[in-house]
Amino acid sequence: MIIFRQFLRFAAVGATGTLIQYSILWAGVEFLAAPAALASGIGYALGSVANYFLNYFFTFESGKSHAEAASKYYIVIGIGWCINTGLMWLLTHHFGLNYWVAQLLTTGIGLIWNFMGSRWWAFKHAAA
Numbered sequence: 328m329i330i331f332r333q334f335l336r337f338a339a340v341g342a343t344g345t346l347i348q349y350s351i352l353w354a355g356v357e358f359l360a361a362p363a364a365l366a367s368g369i370g371y372a373l374g375s376v377a378n379y380f381l382n383y384f385f386t387f388e389s390g391k392s393h394a395e396a397a398s399k400y401y402i403v404i405g406i407g408w409c410i411n412t413g414l415m416w417l418l419t420h421h422f423g424l425n426y427w428v429a430q431l432l433t434t435g436i437g438l439i440w441n442f443m444g445s446r447w448w449a450f451k452h453a454a455a
Contacts (some may be wrong), residue, residue, distance in 0.1 A: 333386060335397070336386040337438075338383040338438065340378055340386050341441070343374070343378060344375060344377055347370060348367065351367075351370030352367045353366075363415055364413075367368045367415045367433070368408060371407075371411050377419060379404075382445060383396055384402070387445065387446070387452075390452070396450055402444075403444030403445055407444070410436060410440060411433045411434075411436075414436065416432040418432065421452075424448045
């Protein structure tokens with residue numbers, strides 16, 4: 328059951344980063360006429376900063392140094408950023424989906440990727 332509780336915490340923490348990302352997506356598209364993939368990618372990167380600290384202390388209660396945890400976390404997040412931004416471009420530009428529909432789909436995929444990478448690599452506790 329620990330993994331389920333951890334996933335719920337991860338998703339709750341992710342809501343903070345998602346709020347940041349979605350706010351930047353909305354403002355970028357609606358007020359700056361930015362492409363949805365660009366606005367989403369910028370929001371994703373900025374939201375990841377808040378998520379790192381919340382996941383480090385709250386979700387995973389990591390004892391790793393920030394140098395180790397953050398470097399691994401940002402490798403996971405960097406791949407997640409590529410997934411997010413690439414899918415946003417593909418879904419909005421190639422398939423013509425509304426940017427909110429595309430973002431909801433990519434958020435779900437990103438949630439799974441980021442949780443798995445964070446739990447089993449970036450914040451993984453050392454074997455006793």
